[in-house]
Amino acid sequence: MTCVYDAVVLGAGVAGSAAAKALADCGWSTALLDRHRFPRHKVCGEFLSPESQGTLARLGLEEAVKELSPSRITRTELYMHRGGAIAIPLPGAAYGISRYLLDAILLRAAETAGVLVRQGMTALSVQRRGELYEITARTGHGNGTEKLLARSVIGAWGGAGLKGIVREGLSHAAESYVGVKMHYRARSDGRSGQSGSEAVELYFFEGGYLGLNAVEDGNLNAAALLRRDDIPASHRSVAAMLEEAAARHPRLRERMADLTALPETASAVSPVRISLRPVPWADMPLIGDAVCRIPPLCGDGMSMALRSAELCVTFADRYLRGGLTLPQWERAYSAALMREFRRPLRWGRLAQALLGSPLLSHALPGLARAAPWAAAGMVRATRLSARVLKSHPELKGQ
Numbered sequence: 001m002t003c004v005y006d007a008v009v010l011g012a013g014v015a016g017s018a019a020a021k022a023l024a025d026c027g028w029s030t031a032l033l034d035r036h037r038f039p040r041h042k043v044c045g046e047f048l049s050p051e052s053q054g055t056l057a058r059l060g061l062e063e064a065v066k067e068l069s070p071s072r073i074t075r076t077e078l079y080m081h082r083g084g085a086i087a088i089p090l091p092g093a094a095y096g097i098s099r100y101l102l103d104a105i106l107l108r109a110a111e112t113a114g115v116l117v118r119q120g121m122t123a124l125s126v127q128r129r130g131e132l133y134e135i136t137a138r139t140g141h142g143n144g145t146e147k148l149l150a151r152s153v154i155g156a157w158g159g160a161g162l163k164g165i166v167r168e169g170l171s172h173a174a175e176s177y178v179g180v181k182m183h184y185r186a187r188s189d190g191r192s193g194q195s196g197s198e199a200v201e202l203y204f205f206e207g208g209y210l211g212l213n214a215v216e217d218g219n220l221n222a223a224a225l226l227r228r229d230d231i232p233a234s235h236r237s238v239a240a241m242l243e244e245a246a247a248r249h250p251r252l253r254e255r256m257a258d259l260t261a262l263p264e265t266a267s268a269v270s271p272v273r274i275s276l277r278p279v280p281w282a283d284m285p286l287i288g289d290a291v292c293r294i295p296p297l298c299g300d301g302m303s304m305a306l307r308s309a310e311l312c313v314t315f316a317d318r319y320l321r322g323g324l325t326l327p328q329w330e331r332a333y334s335a336a337l338m339r340e341f342r343r344p345l346r347w348g349r350l351a352q353a354l355l356g357s358p359l360l361s362h363a364l365p366g367l368a369r370a371a372p373w374a375a376a377g378m379v380r381a382t383r384l385s386a387r388v389l390k391s392h393p394e395l396k397g398q
């Protein structure tokens, strides 16, 4: 007889693993699929914002993350391509932590909570069959497929989308970028001792930007977002693209010259589209980057992924208990998500536009020095606000 899961989560990034664990914690039989095997390197600035820590704590994941000894980050340093710099304190300490370790530990937490984890399994389609969903997935590297049945499905497949399901969301995406990342070791002669610094450094240049911060082992993660049509055809490797980024910013070039690349940590993703409109539901609830891809420079993508997982599972639990119909779940979750994400999305887009404009970015350091409260306010505005998190009418009576 075919097993029917209460929930199947498609994608085991931060959003998917967190959601699957939360569902299992509520007592629901849950399967979690990912096309990759873990641990794996992933393109990300690896800056886990202060705002994400409350969500991690509520999901029972805070201790597991702390045990990885993440680096501590307390301020943002912005370096403009014409030489100006702005330092902005963060509203609390952020973590620098590799996705290699973070995603693996979240997956393990889900497994420990009782989730059936299927790695190397690619979801191909999701069909509604009466009261159930039928998920067709490819297993391993061959052409073999398997079908799973579930009472509910959550889409957590990240920004790329699942063929035929989130086209609507992506069709609103603007420019397309290449994302690359690689870890670097600071030179032992002490010249690049800034790796011990508590800053996330953001360098802006023509055609993109690069973030640099320490991760758990004291190495530095460099992650860049580069306009696709701006990369010379000869630059095929991650190292070549990061060198190209450094060549566009004198201060960054100097900084990178002092670091030794660790090629085994390299990772790339293309295209990266910054979505302009969140899509919380597409035949099923979506969480994390599947909802929308915020400008990475906000450094809040993982926080929003975790929070959307938490919100979604609150309603999934009620649905599975029979307290909500599917249309009620859709309405309540969509409204709650839009209420929380609207403000950080709006400000994130504005920040991206300001910092990407050569003219405005030239004037920004002077403006930030004249009105430091405005710069700090801008950073706060791109984040999920703790106040908004607590004020959901949908969540009353939890």
Ligand SMILES: Cc1cc2nc3c(=O)[nH]c(=O)nc-3n(C[C@H](O)[C@H](O)[C@H](O)COP(=O)(O)OP(=O)(O)OC[C@H]3O[C@@H](n4cnc5c(N)ncnc54)[C@H](O)[C@@H]3O)c2cc1C
Pocket (backbone or CB within 6 Å): 010, 011, 012, 013, 014, 015, 016, 033, 034, 035, 036, 043, 044, 045, 046, 047, 048, 049, 121, 122, 123, 124, 156, 157, 158, 159, 160, 161, 162, 179, 180, 223, 224, 225, 272, 287, 288, 289, 290, 296, 299, 300, 301, 302, 303, 305
């Ligand atoms: C250059 C760059 C820098 C960034 N820097 C930061 C930062 O510093 N801080 C921050 O908070 N955010 C940052 N982000 C954003 C952050 O990486 C994302 O917001 C976050 O990874 C979203 O998590 P997720 O779980 O929704 O998706 P993902 O982490 O993308 O996970 C999706 C998972 O789904 C799997 N999957 C996809 N399709 C299928 C399928 N069909 N079947 C099965 N599995 C599937 C994938 O293998 C993947 O493991 C950055 C993004 C970029 C591009």
